[in-house]
Structure formats: C-alpha cells, structure tokens
Amino acid sequence: MEANKWTRPDLGNIRALLDLYSVSDQAQRESILALARQSREKGWWAKYQEIWRGSLPGFEAEASMISMYENLRVPGLFQAADYATAIFKGSQVLDDDQIHRRVEARLARQGVLHGETPPTLWTVIDEAALAKAVGGPSVMRNQLQHIVEVRARTSSCRYCRTRSALTPRWTAIHDLGLPGTGRSEPRLHRDGDE
Structure with a gap:
C-alpha cells in the first residue's frame, strides 16, 4: 500500500486485519476471506493476455450498463464469428x-x-458501419441477424442514419426498442421502405 502498488490481498494479512479489528463473527470472517480468495481468481480474459492488453474485458465483466457508439464497424460485443473473421x-x-x-x-x-x-x-451503430459489405452479402446478412438476436437478449440498439443523395438503400437496424418508445420487438428496416 505504501508504495502505491496494487497487489492481490494475502489471506494471512486479511486474517491478521480481521483479528486486529476484532471481527469475531465466523460468518463475517469467512465472507471477507471468500471475497479475498475470489479476487485472486483470474478472469476469462487472462488466457488472452496477448490480445487484451488493457482493462476493457474486466470493466465489462463488472459493468451494470455499457454504452457504445461505433461508426466504422459493428461493435465487438455484437460481432458474429464470420464478421469478426472478415x-x-x-x-x-x-x-x-x-x-x-x-x-x-x-x-x-x-x-x-x-x-x-x-x-x-445502449448502443448506436452508424449506418456506415452497417453499409460496409464486410465479408460479402451472406456474412452481412448473418451479422444483421446476430445484432437482432443480441438486441433481443439485452436492451437498446439503434442505428444512426446518414442522409445524402448518394446513399443507396442500406439494410439496417432501426429503432430497436429504446426505452420509452413503446417498441419492444427487434425489427430489420430497409431505408426507403417507410
């Protein structure tokens, strides 16, 4: 602590602190020791440390809410295997x-x-990310279906629409149940089919 270096708690030190603070309730002691043991367990991402160099997976694992915006590709939490491969x-x-x-x-x-x-x-995916033909039509079709499935299990996914004279008819996700909209069913929407 004095060196401002984070280390995992040592169970011997935890027991000594419990004694020092006169924690005699056995259930409370065991609960605190169980938390200390749990903190020593590595998360699933430890076996991918050559890929995950930062703390993102750990933060996501403990988060109660994740908000994201992506303008160039489908966010990683929404990517199907063939899309990620492409x-x-x-x-x-x-x-x-x-x-x-x-x-x-x-x-x-x-x-x-x-x-x-x-x-x-709570996710916003820019239309440009959905318009890119990553891996070809079948990969994108599978990817769009995967987004719908992920959205059905989670909360809100919307796409940010780009309007220009050059915009072709993009297949996209539109208005997928943002709280307060009264819509709870995931839908696929094709620009121009309004």
Whole structure:
C-alpha cells in the first residue's frame, strides 16, 4: 500500500486485519476471506493476455450498463464469428492462427451478455458501419441477424442514419426498442421502405 502498488490481498494479512479489528463473527470472517480468495481468481480474459492488453474485458465483466457508439464497424460485443473473421482478415497482417485466436477472444468477450446479471447495453451503430459489405452479402446478412438476436437478449440498439443523395438503400437496424418508445420487438428496416 505504501508504495502505491496494487497487489492481490494475502489471506494471512486479511486474517491478521480481521483479528486486529476484532471481527469475531465466523460468518463475517469467512465472507471477507471468500471475497479475498475470489479476487485472486483470474478472469476469462487472462488466457488472452496477448490480445487484451488493457482493462476493457474486466470493466465489462463488472459493468451494470455499457454504452457504445461505433461508426466504422459493428461493435465487438455484437460481432458474429464470420464478421469478426472478415474484419481481421481484412487487415492483411495476421496469419490464420492469429485471426482464429482473436475471433475466439472476441466471442469469449461476448460471454458477458450471457451471465446471471448481464449488463444493460445502449448502443448506436452508424449506418456506415452497417453499409460496409464486410465479408460479402451472406456474412452481412448473418451479422444483421446476430445484432437482432443480441438486441433481443439485452436492451437498446439503434442505428444512426446518414442522409445524402448518394446513399443507396442500406439494410439496417432501426429503432430497436429504446426505452420509452413503446417498441419492444427487434425489427430489420430497409431505408426507403417507410
């Protein structure tokens, strides 16, 4: 503590502190020791430390709400496996094993959405991200369906519409149940079919 360095709690030190503070209730002592043991367990992302260098997966694992905006691609928490594969292949700097490992990590990250108490997601995806033909039509069709499925399990997903004379008819997600809209069913919307 004095060196301002974070370390995992030592159970011997925790017991000594419990004695020092005269915590004699055995249930309370065991509860505190269980928390200390739990803090020593590594999260799922530890086996992907060559990919997750920051704290994002840990923050997401503990979050009650996640808000995100993406303008260039579908957010990682919403990516289907074939879409993520196409994204990584598009970089043209990774070999097949590296791509497989990154896709595996990305899909493992999505496990946060399937836990006992998944976070509420509030997501805005720019139309441009949905308009890119990442991996081709079948990959994009699967990706759009995957977004609908993820949205059905979570909370709100909207897309930000781009209007211009050059905008073709994009297939997109539109108004997927933002609280207060009265709409709870996920829908696919095609620009121009209004």
